[in-house]
Amino acid sequence: MDRPPPAHDPAVTDRWHVVAPAGTACATTLLGEPIEVCADGSVRVAGGGAALAACNAHGYVWASFGTPLALFDIAELAEPDRRTLHAASIGVATSAPRAIENFLDMGHFPFVHDGILGAEPFTEVKDYDVALDEAAGEILATRCRFFQPMAAATSSGGADVDYIYRVPHPFCAVLYKSSGLDPSRNDVIALFVQPTGEESVIAHMLLSLLDDNNDDAAIRRFQQTIFAQDKPILESQWPRRLPLDPRAETPIRADKSSIVYRRWLAALGWRYGVIPAGG
Amino acid sequence: MASERQWWPVAASDEVVPRHVFQATLLDRPLAVWRADDGTLNVWEDRCLHRGVRLTLGTNDGAELICRYHGWRYASGTAGCTYIPAHPADAPAQTIHNRIFPVREAFGLVWSAAEAPAGEPSRFDPAATLVLRPMPVAAAPADVAAALGAEIGAAPAGLHLAAADGTAEYFIQAAGAGRSIIRGLAVPEGAALAQLARHNAALSGLRDAIEATAPPVAISTAPALAPAPPGYDPGAPGEAGRATPLRLRVAERTTVADGIVQFRLTPVSGQLPTAQPGAHIDLALPGGITRQYSLLNGPGETAHYAIAVKRDPASRGGSAALHDRVRVGDVLAASRPHNSFPLRRDAVATRFVAGGIGLTPLVAMARALARAGAPFAFHHFVRTEGELAFRKTLAALGPYTPHVGHAPAAAEAALNTVLAAPETPQNLYLCGPPAMLDAARRIAAANGWPEARVHFEYFANEMPATRAGAFTVALARSALTVPVREGETILAALRGAGVPVESSCEQGACGTCVVRVLEGMPLHQDVCLSAAEREDHIATCVSRASSARLVLDL
Ligand code: FES
Numbered sequence: 001m002d003r004p005p006p007a008h009d010p011a012v013t014d015r016w017h018v019v020a021p022a023g024t025a026c027a028t029t030l031l032g033e034p035i036e037v038c039a040d041g042s043v044r045v046a047g048g049g050a051a052l053a054a055c056n057a058h059g060y061v062w063a064s065f066g067t068p069l070a071l072f073d074i075a076e077l078a079e080p081d082r083r084t085l086h087a088a089s090i091g092v093a094t095s096a097p098r099a100i101e102n103f104l105d106m107g108h109f110p111f112v113h114d115g116i117l118g119a120e121p122f123t124e125v126k127d128y129d130v131a132l133d134e135a136a137g138e139i140l141a142t143r144c145r146f147f148q149p150m151a152a153a154t155s156s157g158g159a160d161v162d163y164i165y166r167v168p169h170p171f172c173a174v175l176y177k178s179s180g181l182d183p184s185r186n187d188v189i190a191l192f193v194q195p196t197g198e199e200s201v202i203a204h205m206l207l208s209l210l211d212d213n214n215d216d217a218a219i220r221r222f223q224q225t226i227f228a229q230d231k232p233i234l235e236s237q238w239p240r241r242l243p244l245d246p247r248a249e250t251p252i253r254a255d256k257s258s259i260v261y262r263r264w265l266a267a268l269g270w271r272y273g274v275i276p277a278g279g
Numbered sequence: 280m281a282s283e284r285q286w287w288p289v290a291a292s293d294e295v296v297p298r299h300v301f302q303a304t305l306l307d308r309p310l311a312v313w314r315a316d317d318g319t320l321n322v323w324e325d326r327c328l329h330r331g332v333r334l335t336l337g338t339n340d341g342a343e344l345i346c347r348y349h350g351w352r353y354a355s356g357t358a359g360c361t362y363i364p365a366h367p368a369d370a371p372a373q374t375i376h377n378r379i380f381p382v383r384e385a386f387g388l389v390w391s392a393a394e395a396p397a398g399e400p401s402r403f404d405p406a407a408t409l410v411l412r413p414m415p416v417a418a419a420p421a422d423v424a425a426a427l428g429a430e431i432g433a434a435p436a437g438l439h440l441a442a443a444d445g446t447a448e449y450f451i452q453a454a455g456a457g458r459s460i461i462r463g464l465a466v467p468e469g470a471a472l473a474q475l476a477r478h479n480a481a482l483s484g485l486r487d488a489i490e491a492t493a494p495p496v497a498i499s500t501a502p503a504l505a506p507a508p509p510g511y512d513p514g515a516p517g518e519a520g521r522a523t524p525l526r527l528r529v530a531e532r533t534t535v536a537d538g539i540v541q542f543r544l545t546p547v548s549g550q551l552p553t554a555q556p557g558a559h560i561d562l563a564l565p566g567g568i569t570r571q572y573s574l575l576n577g578p579g580e581t582a583h584y585a586i587a588v589k590r591d592p593a594s595r596g597g598s599a600a601l602h603d604r605v606r607v608g609d610v611l612a613a614s615r616p617h618n619s620f621p622l623r624r625d626a627v628a629t630r631f632v633a634g635g636i637g638l639t640p641l642v643a644m645a646r647a648l649a650r651a652g653a654p655f656a657f658h659h660f661v662r663t664e665g666e667l668a669f670r671k672t673l674a675a676l677g678p679y680t681p682h683v684g685h686a687p688a689a690a691e692a693a694l695n696t697v698l699a700a701p702e703t704p705q706n707l708y709l710c711g712p713p714a715m716l717d718a719a720r721r722i723a724a725a726n727g728w729p730e731a732r733v734h735f736e737y738f739a740n741e742m743p744a745t746r747a748g749a750f751t752v753a754l755a756r757s758a759l760t761v762p763v764r765e766g767e768t769i770l771a772a773l774r775g776a777g778v779p780v781e782s783s784c785e786q787g788a789c790g791t792c793v794v795r796v797l798e799g800m801p802l803h804q805d806v807c808l809s810a811a812e813r814e815d816h817i818a819t820c821v822s823r824a825s826s827a828r829l830v831l832d833l
Contacts (some may be wrong), residue, residue, distance in 0.1 A: 046770060068389045075585050093751075096457040107349045107364070108348050108349050110350070111348060111349060111364075112347070112348065115512065120350070120364075121364075121367075121624050121625045121626060121653065122625060123364030123625055124365065124366070124367050124368070124625050232336070233332055233336070234332040236332050236336055237330060237331045238309075238331045238333070239331065246478060246789055246790045246807065247789055247790065247791055249328065249329060249331060249787060250375055250783060250784055251329075251789055252329075252363060252365060252366060252786055252789070253365075253366060253788050255788065256788075256806045259806065259807055
């Protein structure tokens with residue numbers, strides 16, 4: 001199904017893309033091209049082909065076929081008292097933008113993550129703010145709140161949990177959630193989507209937590225459970241590429257962040273993994 | 280394309296079992312086929328219009344199909360959206376409905392078509408036809424049709440074949456990538472069992488031959504993307520401009536309690552717009568009067584509207600006209616359903632308190648909650664036992680308490696008990712005569728119910744603040760000035776004046792109703808326009824004006 005990358009797509013020329021957790025040697029695919037990632041972090045076209053621009057950041061190897069823009073920063077990762085770990089790399093048969101939209105979407109918590117991130121009948125998506133910072137080239141959604149049945153291990157009832165979502169790259173999103181240990185600081189959950197093709201991805205998940213109770217395996221298992229619940233939904237979405245025409249699907253107020261995201265991709269002239277408006 | 284207007288078998292009747300959503304294919308389109316508890320068979324596009332998730336992943340609750348991703352509910356019969364859980368306080372726009380396909384059930388098969396066919400699935404008589412055993416074949420439908428055509432001497436003409444001697448018909452049903460099912464019908468001749476065995480042997484032989492030679496099938500995962508929804512269009516602007524565009528026939532009138540008559544209204548033609556619990560219609564009555572009546576319909580009851588009307592001795596014509604002059608068979612003009620009393624479903628329990636005939640919208644709500652398995656309690660206050668309409672229905676749905684013939688002081692005391700504050704937050708729905716409503720609201724407040732949890736029907740003069748302030752819109756191109764009243768949207772005012780404007784979500788999110796502003800100060804309430812677009816555009820479904828006049832490019 002995958003077509004060759006659209007020649008002048010900024011996804012191909014100007015961006016870094018995640019290709020593997022740091023320190024992994026593997027054969028994988030980026031934008032439809034088979035590539036090889038070496039343990040030293042270098043990346044080349046498979047079969048002994050040309051070397052790609054490569055860098056190591058946030059615990060992952062990133063590569064580019066062109067001359068990429070600087071990669072975004074996640075300041076919290078530098079704090080020494082955090083547990084930062086790679087939670088999972090999961091292949092999903094969908095486009096990268098569909099995976100990002102699902103990550104930004106709170107409305108599905110009570111239905112897809114029932115009993116964990118939400119619970120019926122507490123289904124309301126309360127009003128939140130979302131804006132595109134054109135200078136920084138990223139989307140920020142703030143004042144996001146959602147009712148969670150077990151907000152913290154110590155609570156007997158549910159409570160609203162506050163979230164901040166950031167989309168600093170068309171295929172990457174970062175979630176900040178106030179920490180149970182220190183409410184003035186945030187746990188960070190990041191989703192870096194590797195576009196293996198226009199309609200297939202590997203979703204890499206990074207966690208950076210203030211947590212001294214759970215072991216790494218438990219933390220990973222939790223995150224993998226959540227993602228395993230999303231995967232069949234994502235794979236059933238049709239079309240797989242994200243339609244950028246706002247009338248192609250039926251957004252509601254709760255989908256504000258997705259409206260801004262689709263608008264941003266359209267403004268960037270993005271073509272990879274999307275169905276451009278009028279196209 | 281001829282085959283678009285032809286009936287195709289999409290499932291066997293017994294594959295569409297209760298509370299299941301069957302995944303089928305029609306001419307490469309993925310379908311969700313499901314049966315409601317009342318027998319209504321639904322053939323829908325297998326794709327939720329919200330975010331494109333397959334509806335076959337969803338839940339069939341017997342009356343509605345619930346999407347797996349965000350829990351949107353769609354009514355059996357119309358596929359109209361009745362509830363969007365992310366916005367529990369809002370009534371979904373009537374334009375939100377999934378794509379539906381025509382459906383027939385005959386010969387033990389479910390039939391559908393891309394466009395409404397003129398005839399019936401087969402020219403054979405359903406009462407005198409032998410239905411052959413379905414024969415699955417691991418080959419693409421076109422290859423099966425070619426082989427079958429050669430076998431029975433039929434010219435290759437698509438996937439519907441008739442035996443040369445006219446004694447049998449075959450339909451090749453696509454059953455997923457590279458798989459087909461031969462569905463055959465035959466004219467009975469002699470012993471049925473022997474005839475079936477003969478056909479079965481012939482078709483088995485054919486299958487083996489096809490499977491031995493059929494080329495491997497390229498598996499395509501790309502279903503055809505459906506274009507805009509077909510025929511049934513509840514949002515046609517031409518119609519929405521008129522106050523009472525629906526034509527309803529009185530199909531039944533039943534006395535359901537002392538002085539209370541229930542009317543069952545069916546459409547003269549076409550499909551009724553989907554009603555949500557709490558909705559009402561405006562009914563034009565003999566004598567030139569229009570009255571509002573709440574709908575009693577439960578979820579998935581989309582083939583009719585039901586209302587109950589009490590004869591009011593002080594009637595200025597409404598209830599008297601319905602009771603005395605409207606007979607079975609009469610045709611009445613009605614508005615589309617409006618829902619100014621939406622049912623929130625975001626509390627762990629709900630309490631309904633009705634006075635007299637005010638119970639009607641609450642009956643529809645109780646039916647919806649009962650279907651969804653959401654707990655509630657229903658209290659009905661009446662003067663005499665004979666006025667307890669829907670007593671049996673309500674008692675069967677859940678906890679139901681009638682309160683009969685209380686003197687005013689006793690009624691206050693009973694209300695005080697009924698309205699004891701709950702331990703965990705609940706929603707309270709009130710409907711009844713003004714005096715009772717006032718008392719109930721006062722007592723609820725005194726008992727500690729938060730105002731936001733107390734819901735009662737409000738009328739035109741109590742619209743939410745966001746719709747406050749009247750202004751006018753001038754239409755530059757059509758040289759028309761349209762007043763927008765307080766409580767009315769620009770969109771509704773334009774349609775009322777006969778100016779068609781397209782709309783979809785009616786929440787200011789999709790941008791369908793956006794028009795250019797040439798002059799004036801818009802008061803934006805949408806979430807879809809960028810700051811730059813806001814300079815000279817407005818979403819007419821939600822936004823208003825802060826100047827007395829707006830000039831629009833229409
Ligand atoms: S995709 Fe069906 S409810 Fe959102």
